[in-house]
Amino acid sequence: MDQVLYSSYIIKIPVISRISPSQAQLTTRLNNKTYFGLSSSRGNFGKVFAKESRKVKLISPEGEEQEIEGNEDCCILESAENAGLELPYSCRSGTCGTCCGKLVSGKVDQSLGSFLEEEQIQKGYILTCIALPLEDCVVYTHKQSDLI
Structure with missing residues (x-):
């Protein structure tokens, strides 16, 4: 309506x-x-x-690799769900860290988040619920325990 x-x-x-x-x-x-x-x-x-499509390679803790399509208007978590993959999440707003991943290559925009500290961002940690791929990326998933 x-x-x-x-x-x-x-x-x-x-x-x-x-x-x-x-x-x-x-x-x-x-x-x-x-x-x-x-x-x-x-x-x-x-x-x-x-929008131009981006390739995002997701690597699980077991080393399993999945490649998905994304773009700069759709967060990595949502793109993964659209491709039928399950990733951890909770808040979907960048405030909890449950969906934490580590960016190995590429560039993302996660300016909407407030959970990660600048030092963590410099080390490559991202929140997949808000991270928008600006170019092709490789991301290790399930990295919440690294933040503790």
Whole structure:
């Protein structure tokens, strides 16, 4: 069901009962809209462009490797779930550390998180529930015990 907000413009906003970190980052402005990794702007006359795909290799504690597709608008945890993989998580907002992994190569944006200390980030620790891959990555999963 849509909810209508009244102002000088009428904007319909879908009511979302459960919002993921990637959905929380969605922005809406009159002339520039971004929805679920697709963007459109007035200057492009309604053309829709898909975000560039990133390869994320996940390595379990047992050494099992799984490669998934992701993009800079979808966190690693959500991309893994979409591919049918199960990773540990709890808060889904970067505040608990349950989903901790260690970035071996590549680059991620995890600016939404507040749990990791700067020293841990410098050592390569990431929170998969908020980490957005900016390039192809390799991540060791299940690293919560390293933070203790």
